[in-house]
Amino acid sequence: MNDKSDANIDLTNADSFPFWSRDRIRFADLDINGHVNNIAFAVYCESGRVHFRETLTARPKPGEKTDFVVLKVSITYIQQGYYPGEVDIGTRVLKLGNSSCTMGQGLFCDGDCIGTAETIWVYTDQTTGKSMTMPDKMRNLLSPYMRGRED
Amino acid sequence: MNDKSDANIDLTNADSFPFWSRDRIRFADLDINGHVNNIAFAVYCESGRVHFRETLTARPKPGEKTDFVVLKVSITYIQQGYYPGEVDIGTRVLKLGNSSCTMGQGLFCDGDCIGTAETIWVYTDQTTGKSMTMPDKMRNLLSPYMRGRED
Amino acid sequence: MNDKSDANIDLTNADSFPFWSRDRIRFADLDINGHVNNIAFAVYCESGRVHFRETLTARPKPGEKTDFVVLKVSITYIQQGYYPGEVDIGTRVLKLGNSSCTMGQGLFCDGDCIGTAETIWVYTDQTTGKSMTMPDKMRNLLSPYMRGRED
Amino acid sequence: MNDKSDANIDLTNADSFPFWSRDRIRFADLDINGHVNNIAFAVYCESGRVHFRETLTARPKPGEKTDFVVLKVSITYIQQGYYPGEVDIGTRVLKLGNSSCTMGQGLFCDGDCIGTAETIWVYTDQTTGKSMTMPDKMRNLLSPYMRGRED
Numbered sequence: 001m002n003d004k005s006d007a008n009i010d011l012t013n014a015d016s017f018p019f020w021s022r023d024r025i026r027f028a029d030l031d032i033n034g035h036v037n038n039i040a041f042a043v044y045c046e047s048g049r050v051h052f053r054e055t056l057t058a059r060p061k062p063g064e065k066t067d068f069v070v071l072k073v074s075i076t077y078i079q080q081g082y083y084p085g086e087v088d089i090g091t092r093v094l095k096l097g098n099s100s101c102t103m104g105q106g107l108f109c110d111g112d113c114i115g116t117a118e119t120i121w122v123y124t125d126q127t128t129g130k131s132m133t134m135p136d137k138m139r140n141l142l143s144p145y146m147r148g149r150e151d
Numbered sequence: 152m153n154d155k156s157d158a159n160i161d162l163t164n165a166d167s168f169p170f171w172s173r174d175r176i177r178f179a180d181l182d183i184n185g186h187v188n189n190i191a192f193a194v195y196c197e198s199g200r201v202h203f204r205e206t207l208t209a210r211p212k213p214g215e216k217t218d219f220v221v222l223k224v225s226i227t228y229i230q231q232g233y234y235p236g237e238v239d240i241g242t243r244v245l246k247l248g249n250s251s252c253t254m255g256q257g258l259f260c261d262g263d264c265i266g267t268a269e270t271i272w273v274y275t276d277q278t279t280g281k282s283m284t285m286p287d288k289m290r291n292l293l294s295p296y297m298r299g300r301e302d
Numbered sequence: 303m304n305d306k307s308d309a310n311i312d313l314t315n316a317d318s319f320p321f322w323s324r325d326r327i328r329f330a331d332l333d334i335n336g337h338v339n340n341i342a343f344a345v346y347c348e349s350g351r352v353h354f355r356e357t358l359t360a361r362p363k364p365g366e367k368t369d370f371v372v373l374k375v376s377i378t379y380i381q382q383g384y385y386p387g388e389v390d391i392g393t394r395v396l397k398l399g400n401s402s403c404t405m406g407q408g409l410f411c412d413g414d415c416i417g418t419a420e421t422i423w424v425y426t427d428q429t430t431g432k433s434m435t436m437p438d439k440m441r442n443l444l445s446p447y448m449r450g451r452e453d
Numbered sequence: 454m455n456d457k458s459d460a461n462i463d464l465t466n467a468d469s470f471p472f473w474s475r476d477r478i479r480f481a482d483l484d485i486n487g488h489v490n491n492i493a494f495a496v497y498c499e500s501g502r503v504h505f506r507e508t509l510t511a512r513p514k515p516g517e518k519t520d521f522v523v524l525k526v527s528i529t530y531i532q533q534g535y536y537p538g539e540v541d542i543g544t545r546v547l548k549l550g551n552s553s554c555t556m557g558q559g560l561f562c563d564g565d566c567i568g569t570a571e572t573i574w575v576y577t578d579q580t581t582g583k584s585m586t587m588p589d590k591m592r593n594l595l596s597p598y599m600r601g602r603e604d
Contacts, residue, residue, distance in 0.1 A: 022175070023175055023177065024173070024174055024175045026174065026194060026197075026198050027197060027198060027201040028194050028197060028198070028339070028341055030333070030334050031332070031334070032332050032333070032334060032335070032336045033334070034334045037330070038495070038499060038523055038526065039330055039492060039495055039496055039499065042491070042492055042495045042526075043177060043179050043492055046177075046178060046179060046491060046492060047177050047178060047179070050178040051235070054235075069530075070491055070530055071529065071530055072527065072528065072529045072530065073491065073495075073527070073528050073530075074525065074526070074527035074528075075525065075526050075527075076524065076525045077522075077523055077524055077525065077526075084202070084205075179490070179492055181484070181485050182483070182485070183483050183484070183485060183486070183487045184485070185485045188481070189344070189348060189372055189375065190341060190344055190345055190348060190481055193340070193341055193344045193375075194341055197340060197341060220379075221340055221379055222378065222379055223376065223377065223378045223379065224340065224344075224376070224377050224379075225374065225375070225376035225377075226374065226375050226376075227373065227374045228371075228372055228373055228374065228375075324477070325477055325479065326475070326476055326477045328476065328496060328499075328500050329499060329500060329503040330496050330499060330500070345479060345481050348479075348480060348481060349479050349480060349481070352480040353537070356537075386504070386507075
């Protein structure tokens with residue numbers, strides 16, 4: 001079982017991402033300075049993550065017993081985002097553990113990276129709340145996303 | 152100056168709207184039943200309204216002394232909205248008063264109307280907070296939007 | 303069955319309301335002008351409405367077959383709201399129809415009314431999506447809220 | 454100038470925090486599973502952070518030339534949050550660098566930690582977008598918060 005980090009990936013480089021989503025910046029996303037607010041960056045990352053998750057298998061239903069649960073989200077703010085505009089969200093797998101999957105994301109406006117994110121998902125038995133070994137089927141679905149689009 | 156309502160407009164009919172915007176339904180817009188939540192409908196209407204406002208003249212800057220201020224928003228919920236998807240937002244002028252502008256909007260998913268809205272804007276001196284007569288220039292910019300796309 | 307409106311209720315008067323909720327204004331509720339944004343007013347009304355609904359009977363579970371569904375929400379913006387602060391949300395019943403309940407709400411900051419709302423709930427069979435006669439039990443729970451706190 | 458981390462602070466322990474804020478969990482904060490959604494955790498952290506920032510000095514005005522800017526936010530999700538309820542937000546300083554301040558936060562519901570966060574603020578000249586040495590006055594205001602409430 002491979003537990004190594006796919007280290008030194010540059011998440012500000014669009015070529016690092018094999019999977020893409022898009023969100024539209026809303027007026028409601030602006031803060032008192034007229035910039036896209038910090039929370040909206042987290043929303044864009046979630047949009048990309050859910051899109052990615054649903055591409056792997058059908059969207060888990062509410063109450064589904066086992067699935068990935070978000071353990072940690074780290075967002076780095078690189079540039080201001082502006083309205084109106086769209087944000088392209090790149091997503092990839094950085095690391096596959098026994099029960100966890102670490103994803104890397106980049107947020108891009110007109111090609112410029114405005115933020116990056118790392119998220120740790122843990123495969124969890126939601127009845128007991130305990131982490132469990134990820135099924136091989138899931139691991140096999142995730143593995144191809146450990147590469148960038150040019151690798 | 153015409154102060155009559157452009158009555159009996161069917162806001163569930165896409166042909167009623169000369170101006171269109173689009174928003175992307177986000178996972179974050181869903182409620183505990185898995186439907187687009189009530190608040191998100193209000194956000195989509197705002198997205199269309201701000202887009203429309205900015206098309207007329209440059210976006211008013213924070214602190215600008217005179218501009219339209221929202222007095223009232225009424226939203227009718229017609230159908231559930233679903234994720235993933237996009238929402239097409241039709242906007243038109245229903246009525247032009249001396250200081251007020253009533254807008255009509257329709258929210259459409261794949262051609263089906265999921266909601267409608269009426270919003271009253273009042274032209275306001277933001278220093279005093281009092282309504283004032285809308286400038287002719289603004290009235291002339293709004294008038295063409297009192298027709299649907301097929302009229 | 304009484305279908306008359308409990309007309310001429312002044313929703314800007316705190317004495318009109320028998321039921322109270324409270325929400326905390328968040329920094330995230332501010333718009334680019336530093337005021338509480340229009341959408342947040344809708345959120346405060348929802349907070350009061352859900353609180354009121356849950357006080358009547360246990361919160362309906364996702365998938366529950368019959369319950370009130372929001373048909374229409376109309377919000378009137380009266381004054382700017384400011385951060386930090388709290389908002390007191392008054393809720394009452396304005397009108398009880400055969401299948402519908404019209405609620406009135408007032409939003410108050412330090413005693414000043416910053417907005418009012420009217421919401422129409424329709425008792426709905428969620429399997430068919432059709433309105434249905436409200437059960438007597440529900441009507442009896444709602445009736446006492448047709449009075450203000452001083453009546 | 455001290456640049457060492459105030460290491461090994463347990464952010465799940467309420468005694469680690471000298472500064473407290475409170476937010477009210479909203480119905481609008483729930484996800485499709487009926488739990489407080491991931492984004493709301495980020496909002497609660499922001500609420501605490503802004504409250505803390507405003508306690509130090511007057512709230513920076515839009516366009517203020519130098520102030521802290523958020524560089525990175527990392528949130529760890531520990532337990533589900535439920536509605537209705539309130540969340541107590543503990544905030545402290547973990548580390549003071551030359552231009553940066555790392556804050557630690559804990560989110561508590563009825564005494565149970567549901568999440569923790571670390572945020573890096575960078576003192577920035579917003580005209581040039583470049584980091585700059587934090588003024589001594591600001592450093593002196595932040596230093597007392599490097600201790601827990603029992604230290």
